[in-house]
Amino acid sequence: MSIEQILILVIVVAVVSVLAALNIYHARKLGFFRWLKERKRTIAIVLTWSLFIAVLVSRQFWLAYVNNPILFSMPGNVWVEDPSWIGRLNVWDFILIFVSSVVVGALIIDIEAILFGTITNVILSFIFSMIYVSYFVWYVLGYGESFNLVGGFLVWGQFVLWDALRLVFRMTFPLVQLMALLGVFLGAFLRVYIQPSAE
Secondary structure (H helix, E strand, O other): OOHHHHHHHHHHHHHHHHHHHHHHHHHHHOOHHHHHHHOHHHHHHHHHHHHHHHHHHHHHHHHHHHHOHHHHHOOOOOOOOOHHHOOOOOHHHHHHHHHHHHHHHHHOOOHHHHHHHHHHHHHHHHHHHHHHHHHHHHHHOOHHHHHHHHOOHHHHHHHHHHHHHHHHHHHHOOHHHHHHHHHHHHHHHHHHHHOHHHO
């Protein structure tokens, strides 16, 4: 590293450290950490739910490559149009998503928490799936080896992230979100119907 790069790195680390400290101070002053502590059960449930859905999506993406080893020998071709080579969720995955959503809806009764939890779940499961797909494309498919020679992830990462976004969107939209939404509201309705004192 040159002297200029080291100087820039030191300045960036100092600025980020000061901003992080200020943000933590203001978050504490505004009661954000108290808010998190009061809702830790709901947050843990939504995070687990999001990870579960992301694991199902990532597994199907991975299985598309395992079931079609020829895709490993086609460097540079992440987006394929052949229906048999496209990773997609099957009926059992949708059933698992729906059942897990019903369970989450039964555990979280507050309608506001359900609504915002579902929105958070959609965003987080999408992001977690994108992280896995990006990792898979960069490391497993070998994009990292090729692109590290000409700029690395800072230059070529945006293309990998774009491909990951397209792949995950194609696999999840709109059925995953619909199953999660219907399941969580059905779970809440069933919990209130079976146990009216839970309202």
